[in-house]
Amino acid sequence: MATPAQISANRANAQKSTGPITPEGKAKSRMNGLTHGFASAQSIIPGEDQGEFLALLADLRTEYQPVTATEEILVEKMAQTQWLTQRALNLQGDAFLDLLENKQLGVPKHLGLLIRYYTTADRAFHRAHTELVKAQKQRKNDEIGFGPQKAADPTPKTPPETPTEDFIMHEPGLDLVEQALGIQKKAA
Numbered sequence: 001m002a003t004p005a006q007i008s009a010n011r012a013n014a015q016k017s018t019g020p021i022t023p024e025g026k027a028k029s030r031m032n033g034l035t036h037g038f039a040s041a042q043s044i045i046p047g048e049d050q051g052e053f054l055a056l057l058a059d060l061r062t063e064y065q066p067v068t069a070t071e072e073i074l075v076e077k078m079a080q081t082q083w084l085t086q087r088a089l090n091l092q093g094d095a096f097l098d099l100l101e102n103k104q105l106g107v108p109k110h111l112g113l114l115i116r117y118y119t120t121a122d123r124a125f126h127r128a129h130t131e132l133v134k135a136q137k138q139r140k141n142d143e144i145g146f147g148p149q150k151a152a153d154p155t156p157k158t159p160p161e162t163p164t165e166d167f168i169m170h171e172p173g174l175d176l177v178e179q180a181l182g183i184q185k186k187a188a
Contacts, residue, residue: 088118
C-alpha cells in the first residue's frame with residue numbers, strides 16, 4: 001500500500017511525463033508495440049516496401065480480373081495474406097541469420113510463432129483463392145443462364161388411403177389386429 005507521500009510524488013511525476021508532443025514523436029511512439037506486424041491493422045510495416053505490395057495487388061487484379069465487389073475483396077485478401085506469408089518467411093530467415101551472426105546454434109526463440117503465422121496466412125490465401133474461383137464461376141454461369149434447375153416430378157403425389165370405417169369399428173372381444181387378420185377368438 002502506498003503512503004500519502006508516495007501518492008503525491010507519483011502524481012507530481014505523472015505531470016512531468018505527458019508523452020510525445022510533436023507529430024514525429026507521436027508517429028514513432030505509435031510503433032513502440034509493433035514487433036512483427038501480424039496482428040497489426042496496417043498491411044505495410046516499417047521496413048517493407050509499399051510499392052512491392054501494390055505491385056502484388058496489381059498482378060493479382062490483372063490475373064483474376066475481379067468484376068464484383070466480392071471478387072475485389074477476395075483479390076485484396078489474397079494480396080494481404082500472401083504479403084503476410086512472405087513476411088513470416090522473411091522473419092524466419094532473419095531469426096536464423098541472427099543466431100549465426102551471434103555464433104549460436106539452435107532454434108530461434110520465436111520460430112514456432114513465425115511458423116504458425118506463416119501457416120495461418122498461407123491457409124487464408126488458399127481459402128480466399130478458392131472462394132474467388134467459386135464466385136467467378138457462379139457469376140459466369142449466371143451470365144449465360146446456366147444454373148441449377150429444379151426437375152419437375154412426373155408423378156403427382158397422392159395422399160395415402162385412409163382406413164375404411166369397417167376396419168375402425170371393431171367387434172367387442174376382438175383385438176384390432178385379430179380383426180384385421182380375420183382371426184376370431186374361440187370362446188373359452
